[in-house]
Each structure stands twice: as C-alpha cells, then as structure tokens.
Amino acid sequence: MVRFENVKKAYNDVTVIEDLNLHIKEGQLVVLIGPSGCGKTTTLKMINRIIEPTSGSIYIDGEDITKVNPVMLRRKIGYVIQQIGLFPNMTIAQNVEIIPKLLGWPADKRRKRTEELLHMVDMSPEQYADRYPSELSGGQQQRIGVLRALAAEPPLVLMDEPFGALDPITRESLQDEVKRLQKKLKKTIVFVTHDMDEALKIADVIVLMKDGKIVQAASPEELLSNPANDFVAQFIGKHRLNDGLEIETVEDVMRHDPVTVTKDIGTSESVALMKRKGVNSLLVVDDEGRLEGVVTVDKIRKQGKAGRNISELIDKDIRTIPTNTNAREAFDILIEDKLDYLAVVDDKNKVKGLVTKTSIVKALAEVVWKDNGHE
Numbered sequence: 001m002v003r004f005e006n007v008k009k010a011y012n013d014v015t016v017i018e019d020l021n022l023h024i025k026e027g028q029l030v031v032l033i034g035p036s037g038c039g040k041t042t043t044l045k046m047i048n049r050i051i052e053p054t055s056g057s058i059y060i061d062g063e064d065i066t067k068v069n070p071v072m073l074r075r076k077i078g079y080v081i082q083q084i085g086l087f088p089n090m091t092i093a094q095n096v097e098i099i100p101k102l103l104g105w106p107a108d109k110r111r112k113r114t115e116e117l118l119h120m121v122d123m124s125p126e127q128y129a130d131r132y133p134s135e136l137s138g139g140q141q142q143r144i145g146v147l148r149a150l151a152a153e154p155p156l157v158l159m160d161e162p163f164g165a166l167d168p169i170t171r172e173s174l175q176d177e178v179k180r181l182q183k184k185l186k187k188t189i190v191f192v193t194h195d196m197d198e199a200l201k202i203a204d205v206i207v208l209m210k211d212g213k214i215v216q217a218a219s220p221e222e223l224l225s226n227p228a229n230d231f232v233a234q235f236i237g238k239h240r241l242n243d244g245l246e247i248e249t250v251e252d253v254m255r256h257d258p259v260t261v262t263k264d265i266g267t268s269e270s271v272a273l274m275k276r277k278g279v280n281s282l283l284v285v286d287d288e289g290r291l292e293g294v295v296t297v298d299k300i301r302k303q304g305k306a307g308r309n310i311s312e313l314i315d316k317d318i319r320t321i322p323t324n325t326n327a328r329e330a331f332d333i334l335i336e337d338k339l340d341y342l343a344v345v346d347d348k349n350k351v352k353g354l355v356t357k358t359s360i361v362k363a364l365a366e367v368v369w370k371d372n373g374h375e
C-alpha cells in the first residue's frame with residue numbers, strides 16, 4: 001500500500017530522516033513510535049506530500065506520489081493532525097463533510113454518511129450534527145476529528161497523535177473504536193504516538209524510530225519477545241508492566257506448569273518428554289520438588305550418553321526468583337541479562353513456575369486484549 005524507498009529528509013545540513021525503508025501493507029494498522037523529534041510527524045507528512053523528501057521515493061499502490069497532484073492525493077488520504085483541527089465556525093456535520101463535499105457528493109448522501117459515522121461513535125446525529133466544536137467535550141471533538149478523516153472512505157488514513165490530550169478512559173475507548181473501524185472498514189492506518197501502551201494495544205506493526213532511523217519494525221509480540229537492541233528493550237521496559245495493568249507479581253505472568261523431572265530419569269526419556277511437551281529444557285527437582293537445576297536438549301544431544309541418566313548434565317547455575325517478585329522486575333532481568341527463563345521458587349526452593357518471554361507476552365496480551373474480543 002505505502003512503500004518508502006531510501007527516503008531522506010534534511011533541512012539545510014541537518015538530516016532528520018535517514019534512509020527510511022518501510023513497506024506498509026494494505027489493511028494494516030502501523031504505529032510509528034519513538035522519542036520526541038525522532039521524525040514521526042515528518043514521516044507521516046511525507047505520505048500526503050505536506051513535506052517533500054530530499055531524496056528517495058514513496059509509492060502508494062505502486063504509484064510514485066510525486067507524479068500525483070498533491071491536492072488530489074490528499075483527498076484520497078484521511079488525515080488527523082496532532083491537534084484536533086476542527087473548524088470552529090463550521091458545525092460538526094460541515095466539518096465531517098469537508099472532503100465528501102470537495103469530492104462532489106450530493107447533500108443527501110453526505111448527510112447520510114455523517115449520520116452513519118456519528119452512530120458509529122455513539123453520538124446521536126440529532127443531538128450533535130448541528131452543534132459547533134466548542135459545544136463538544138475534548139474527547140467528542142477528537143472523535144469528530146477521526147470521523148472526518150474517515151468520511152470519504154479513504155483507503156489510507158494518517159493519524160498523528162490523535163488522542164494526545166485525552167484522559168485515559170476516553171483515550172481507551174477511542175483506541176478501541178479506531179481498531180474496530182480499521183477491522184470493519186479494512187482501512188490501512190498509519191498512526192503516530194509516543195505512548196507504548198497505545199502502540200501495543202492497537203498496532204499490527206510497531207515501527208520504533210530514533211534519530212530519524214527505524215530501530216525495529218515488528219509485531220507487538222515480536223517487539224516484546226525479541227527487542228532488537230538495548231534501546232528497544234529500554235523503550236518497552238519503561239512502558240510495560242506499569243501501573244494500571246492487572247499484572248503485579250511473577251505469579252501473574254509465569255507458566256504454572258513447568259515440566260519437572262528428577263535426576264534419575266534417562267537421557268532418551270528426557271528428550272522424548274521435551275518433544276512431547278514442546279519445550280527445550282526440563283527443570284530438575286529432588287523428591288520434595290526443590291529445584292536442583294536445569295537440563296537442556298542441547299546439552300543432552302552434545303554430551304549425553306545413551307542408557308545413562310541426566311545427573312551429570314544438570315546445569316545448577318539457573319537463575320531463580322521468589323514468587324513475590326514484581327513482574328516488571330522479572331521482565332527487566334530477562335531482557336537485561338539476556339536469559340531465556342527464570343525459575344520461580346518459594347522460600348523452600350520448591351518450583352512454582354517458570355517465567356519466559358513468551359509467558360510474559362501471553363499474560364500481557366490477555367490484559368491488553370481482554371476487553372475487545374481479540375483472540
């Protein structure tokens with residue numbers, strides 16, 4: 001749908017976008033995120049030619065956008081700017097109908113569309129269509145800003161921090177709405193934010209930028225489980241597992257059924273068990289369930305002897321954490337120490353669970369998606 005090829009933007013000698021390559025696929029909601037000044041708005045505005053690249057090309061549906069008249073181009077692209085930008089002297093209906101009107105839709109078709117859109121966001125047309133923006137709350141105005149961008153049914157919608165100044169509750173409900181509209185109307189959306197929670201909630205793909213460059217472009221799950229470098233890890237770490245989520249201790253994010261064995265189990269039996277359970281390591285415990293160490297499939301393959309048990313192959317150097325460890329802290333340990341897992345033990349060193357990046361992502365996804373039917 002949108003393709004950036006070696007796009008660069010410089011103001012005088014200062015490069016603000018450096019060799020940007022990005023492919024935004026049809027129907028995707030792609031979130032651009034990163035610190036202030038990293039080039040998110042610039043990237044967005046180059047798509048509808050409000051800003052022209054210094055070099056490189058941008059294609060929409062295979063067509064080089066420099067070949068398209070910018071005014072015509074913009075009529076086909078919905079745009080929600082960083083401030084709401086409703087026209088104060090126009091009614092809500094007139095605001096929503098700006099582009100349809102420019103496109104020459106007849107009045108009755110425009111009105112019908114406006115009513116349909118207002119219903120979509122639970123604002124009755126009778127009540128709101130003929131009011132002025134100043135007679136609406138901030139959240140309602142932002143809703144209208146979003147509707148205006150969708151009014152002419154553009155296949156592509158650009159949104160620059162559309163929910164910037166909203167309270168968390170209104171913000172959440174608008175996020176849900178955008179996600180729902182995107183799925184229902186199959187729109188391609190490029191969405192700018194600097195809020196990682198927002199990105200994780202709505203994105204199909206998150207593009208994390210820094211100093212005019214893409215640091216990582218990946219699905220939320222990939223980003224959480226495989227951050228490309230320390231900057232990404234930090235950026236996620238800071239934003240994840242913070243207040244407000246119903247995740248507190250590692251008990252909320254661990255696997256409760258780690259596969260445990262005692263050390264008298266044979267090597268081939270261990271490998272078979274791992275295969276059956278779909279894991280690549282087993283926690284070794286004593287008869288009381290106390291942790292002794294871990295044995296991995298790699299080690300058995302390399303050093304194991306057929307017909308022997310695993311006792312000589314146990315790695316006792318496994319990192320453990322107590323059950324009441326803060327989930328965020330566990331996540332930070334995993335990422336910073338580049339570990340694959342942490343064993344969760346009680347005060348008698350009995351195994352209670354296993355924290356892996358996957359288990360954290362699953363727990364997070366549950367919290368994040370719980371209320372809007374995402375499977």
Ligand SMILES: Nc1ncnc2c1ncn2[C@@H]1O[C@H](COP(=O)(O)OP(=O)(O)OP(=O)(O)O)[C@@H](O)[C@H]1O
Pocket residue numbers: 011016034035036037038039040041042043194
């Ligand atoms: N007209 C301009 N002339 C010179 N520099 C500019 C101009 N417009 C933007 N910049 C610079 O380009 C860089 C990227 O700006 P941009 O607006 O894309 O950042 P952003 O990621 O959207 O930031 P924010 O999160 O604060 O909105 C910044 O360093 C900014 O100062």
Ligand SMILES: [Mg+2]
Pocket residue numbers: 040041042082160
């Ligand atoms: Mg910006």
